[in-house]
Amino acid sequence: MSPRGFSCHDHATCMSDMLERAETRCRDKGLNLTPVRRRTLEILLDEHRALGAYDLLAQLAAEGLGSQPPVAYRALDFLVNAGLAHKIEALNAYVACTHSGADHAPAFLICRGCRAVAEASTAPASGRLGDAARAAGFQIERTVVEAQGLCPDCQQDPAA
């Protein structure tokens, strides 16, 4: 499970690490990590928290990489399909994937204070939801598992 996201870390190394993995992954899978897509991923990695599509778009626009909504949504779709980013349904926002390995069923701890997101893995079909699905004859294709609350830092915060 080892979540990531609420702990201090060498951010520069973390980012370059993840980017490199993303490039390898795309090369291996025949995917085209174009400048807009790469830059979108960089922004997500850099923030290390959930960003709305329009937040991203503003950044991209400021850098001359496109200013209309489809630009952001296309880049995000690509990243999500490539497994390099995830959508946080409870926030309508997006985060970079921090488990750069193979396909996985992600689960998230989402801080309502700072929108920081820690990613963990779930066993999709195991557990009680899987039992319920099997009992009902329901075929699971995708799972959304998100816990909202306060991260250690924000628990200290007066604003909390």
Place this chain on the structure above:
Amino acid sequence: MSPRGFSCHDHATCMSDMLERAETRCRDKGLNLTPVRRRTLEILLDEHRALGAYDLLAQLAAEGLGSQPPVAYRALDFLVNAGLAHKIEALNAYVACTHSGADHAPAFLICRGCRAVAEASTAPASGRLGDAARAAGFQIERTVVEAQGLCPDCQQDPAA
């Protein structure tokens, strides 16, 4: 876990049952189940699947119960806060609660074919996500657990 929603049942009885429970619950808690709120719940119960706020609004409007978005959102907020309905985050849509008991941490099986929704319960802090949260010092306040896929009926369907 016993999911509900993909099985045949006596719908009329189911509805009147749930409505009665909702009324009892509101009376006990000093909540005011007004006509708009009650009708909104009825529509959700009747459909037995995820409805968008604007779908609901259209129904309400057709019945002369208000035609502007706030009408629907207020009613839905009330029902969600009262525990009589849930929001399906992955669809930005709403369903009637089928576990009319006390507060619970719901989990959903959502059919992408017909938008039918079965509700189950999760143990919020148990399981692997709870482990990860404790390990990270994260304080969970709310969980979103949603599985998307195909219900038994839609698995047969040619359109699937």
Place this chain on the structure above:
DNA sequence: ATCAGGCATGTTATAACATATCAACCCCGA
């Protein structure tokens, strides 16, 4: 060499989801 096809991007417009704000009303208790 050229042209068809795929893929990425540019551009405009609009759909779909959600909330802020203020006014009016109604009921109940002081």
Place this chain on the structure above:
DNA sequence: TCGGGGTTGATATGTTATAACATGCCTGAT
């Protein structure tokens, strides 16, 4: 009767997401 809380009415706007169509660019087949 006055005032306050809660509900509704109404207008406007904010936020998130996609449809639809045009353009450019590379590449491989002929």
